[in-house]
Amino acid sequence: MKNLINFLLISACISSSLNSFSQKLKSDDIRLMVDENFITSTTNLHHFLRLPNDGNFPEQIENNKAWCDSVFKSLKFKTQTLITEGAPLLFAEKTFHKNRKSILFYLQIDGQPVDRSEWSQNDPFEPVFKTLKNGEWTTEEFDFYHKNMPNDVRIFARSASDSKGPAMSLISALKILEEQQITPEYNIKVIMDFQEELGSPDLPKAVLKNKNLLQSEMLLIMDGTRHLSNLPTLTYGARGITTATITIFGSTDALHSGQYGNYAPNPVFKAAQLISSFKNDKGIVQISGFYDGVHLSERDKELLSSIPENMDSLNSRLGIATSEKVAENYQEALQFPSFNIRGLKAGWTGKEVRTLIPEEVIIEIDMRLVPETPGERQIELLRTHIKEEGFHMVDSIPTKEERATYPKLVSLNWRIGSKPFRTEMDSSIGEFLNSALTKVFGNTVVNMRTTGGSQPMAPFIEALDIPAVSIRIPNPDNNIHAPNENLRMGNYKEGIISCIAVLTEKLP
Numbered sequence: 209m210k211n212l213i214n215f216l217l218i219s220a221c222i223s224s225s226l227n228s229f230s231q232k233l234k235s236d237d238i239r240l241m242v243d244e245n246f247i248t249s250t251t252n253l254h255h256f257l258r259l260p261n262d263g264n265f266p267e268q269i270e271n272n273k274a275w276c277d278s279v280f281k282s283l284k285f286k287t288q289t290l291i292t293e294g295a296p297l298l299f300a301e302k303t304f305h306k307n308r309k310s311i312l313f314y315l316q317i318d319g320q321p322v323d324r325s326e327w328s329q330n331d332p333f334e335p336v337f338k339t340l341k342n343g344e345w346t347t348e349e350f351d352f353y354h355k356n357m358p359n360d361v362r363i364f365a366r367s368a369s370d371s372k373g374p375a376m377s378l379i380s381a382l383k384i385l386e387e388q389q390i391t392p393e394y395n396i397k398v399i400m401d402f403q404e405e406l407g408s409p410d411l412p413k414a415v416l417k418n419k420n421l422l423q424s425e426m427l428l429i430m431d432g433t434r435h436l437s438n439l440p441t442l443t444y445g446a447r448g449i450t451t452a453t454i455t456i457f458g459s460t461d462a463l464h465s466g467q468y469g470n471y472a473p474n475p476v477f478k479a480a481q482l483i484s485s486f487k488n489d490k491g492i493v494q495i496s497g498f499y500d501g502v503h504l505s506e507r508d509k510e511l512l513s514s515i516p517e518n519m520d521s522l523n524s525r526l527g528i529a530t531s532e533k534v535a536e537n538y539q540e541a542l543q544f545p546s547f548n549i550r551g552l553k554a555g556w557t558g559k560e561v562r563t564l565i566p567e568e569v570i571i572e573i574d575m576r577l578v579p580e581t582p583g584e585r586q587i588e589l590l591r592t593h594i595k596e597e598g599f600h601m602v603d604s605i606p607t608k609e610e611r612a613t614y615p616k617l618v619s620l621n622w623r624i625g626s627k628p629f630r631t632e633m634d635s636s637i638g639e640f641l642n643s644a645l646t647k648v649f650g651n652t653v654v655n656m657r658t659t660g661g662s663q664p665m666a667p668f669i670e671a672l673d674i675p676a677v678s679i680r681i682p683n684p685d686n687n688i689h690a691p692n693e694n695l696r697m698g699n700y701k702e703g704i705i706s707c708i709a710v711l712t713e714k715l716p
């Protein structure tokens with residue numbers, strides 16, 4: 209039986225001796241420390257990944273919480289369980305300097321559920337090391353005493369990238385600094401979440417209840433994947449999301465197209481007219497006020513254009529001839545709210561096709577949001593637009609009277625999902641992080657203003673009212689949420705380097 213909980217972080221024998229003045233650490237010192245400890249750091253990650261961590265199961269949460277608790281205690285942090293109505297959170301804190309400020313780190317400990325049958329290894333919680341040989345991922349027997357772990361070896365396990373690898377990068381960095389007797393430049397608080405993949409349902413309330421405990425200068429989020437270039441990445445925000453379902457009603461039941469064609473109107477044509485009113489042929493949303501409040505300054509555009517991207521190769525990879533014209537390039541496009549039809553249904557197709565006039569059309573929408581365009585507002589704009597297109601809005605299936613009175617009948621249902629958030633890039637947190645990372649990576653750091661996807665972090669960030677940036681560590685081709693999730697060992701190593709650089713950077 210496998211040893212489920214290994215409470216000890218393995219320590220390395222340190223041969224080099226560095227002084228304890230962290231601000232004097234040079235890039236080479238940091239790289240040397242990380243290299244010398246890398247096998248140890250990898251062994252510890254390997255142990256951590258063996259703990260199943262589906263946030264739906266209290267026992268798994270408890271095992272992971274116990275592991276994290278023992279690890280932070282071994283690093284001489286004070287730890288405390290934060291009780292909520294649902295799953296607990298774990299908080300750890302260490303005061304290194306009486307009169308200095310604190311940084312709060314957010315660690316996601318849980319992972320997505322697994323479908324074992326879809327993985328190329330027996331158990332997603334029994335990590336496997338693999339290298340790419342002739343286009344195939346091939347298992348390597350990894351010798352834990354082997355000193356040269358090639359950067360391109362990957363560790364395959366659930367949560368390797370999302371997000372135990374990033375969490376372990378911070379823990380390994382703290383461990384290395386402790387062993388070298390190097391003191392971080394500020395005090396450290398850590399919040400550990402065991403239900404991020406479930407939308408962190410109890411996190412915002414817990415933050416409000418423990419505001420003083422969590423108070424800090426800034427929040428650093430150890431979650432999220434690097435930019436496609438796989439260069440060190442900082443991300444300052446995420447879009448929010450709102451979804452909607454539009455149903456357009458025709459006759460009470462589907463009708464025979466021979467008997468009623470040319471007589472009973474087909475709702476698909478009404479749907480087509482409505483759909484084509486949503487966007488013009490350049491892909492720009494025509495719902496009045498949809499983009500109101502969103503403005504990119506020349507400086508924003510300059511920062512966005514510094515991201516190493518090539519639209520031609522992007523278009524070729526996506527298989528599209530040309531992009532929509534909401535903005536000038538891909539990064540700028542992510543700064544605007546989007547309007548997407550994610551599903552469309554009427555009648556049948558393929559082998560099931562039949563000669564009917566469908567009775568209804570269902571249009572499924574998702575709208576990504578930015579801070580200037582809240583979900584409630586976007587839904588109201590959509591509702592007004594549909595009415596202006598001549599539709600009569602009903603709450604559910606139309607009544608006989610409504611059918612008799614209105615030729616264009618529609619219902620609209622919606623759900624407000626996660627909120628957007630954004631920290632300014634030209635800010636002291638941005639300068640602080642860039643200064644730290646440039647020290648070890650030179651001018652290769654990618655600063656991303658907003659990621660396209662959504663994260664359940666906004667209420668948490670709002671409650672604390674502090675700037676938040678995520679430090680991105682994993683390789684972009686990491687299969688997160690899917691079978692065969694993996695982390696490139698070169699990325700893990702750079703993750704630890706990043707954390708040491710940030711921990712030893714003076715706060716502004």
Ligand SMILES: [Zn+2]
Pocket residue numbers: 370405688689
């Ligand atoms: Zn995730």
